[in-house]
Amino acid sequence: xxxxxxxxxxxxxxxxxxxxxxxxxxxxxxxxxxxxxxxxxxxxxxxxxxxxxxxxxxxxxxxxxxxxxxxxxxxxxxxxxxxxxxxxxxxxxxxxxxxxxxxxxxxxxxxxxxxxx
Numbered sequence: 316x317x318x319x320x321x322x323x324x325x326x327x328x329x330x331x332x333x334x335x336x337x338x339x340x341x342x343x344x345x346x347x348x349x350x351x352x353x354x355x356x357x358x359x360x361x362x363x364x365x366x367x368x369x370x371x372x373x374x375x376x377x378x379x380x381x382x383x384x385x386x387x388x389x390x391x392x393x394x395x396x397x398x399x400x401x402x403x404x405x406x407x408x409x410x411x412x413x414x415x416x417x418x419x420x421x422x423x424x425x426x427x428x429x430x431x432x
Contacts, residue, residue: 325369350393362404378413
């Protein structure tokens with residue numbers, strides 16, 4: 316798989332995971348100018364801003380380790396614009412779904428809720 320295929324695969328797995336866990340998917344790949352949010356979902360009156368990181372190996376680190384301060388700032392800015400456009404959302408949470416291929420060729424999915432840095 317190339318990088319785009321790996322990313323699409325990961326986002327599809329993330330959406331399936333969220334749906335299985337009673338989230339409602341509101342948006343996929345939502346954009347505002349140069350900012351993007353992978354998945355915007357809702358559950359129990361919370362708006363979930365979900366960043367999906369997918370890697371075909373962990374040779375250079377786990378997927379969640381690729382989210383740095385700058386990426387988090389982009390997510391915060393994008394979320395602020397989304398909330399501005401949808402003011403009925405009062406409670407917001409940032410989540411990360413990390414997906415990677417294990418040495419056994421299986422794909423692992425880790426869900427990190429309510430991350431903020």
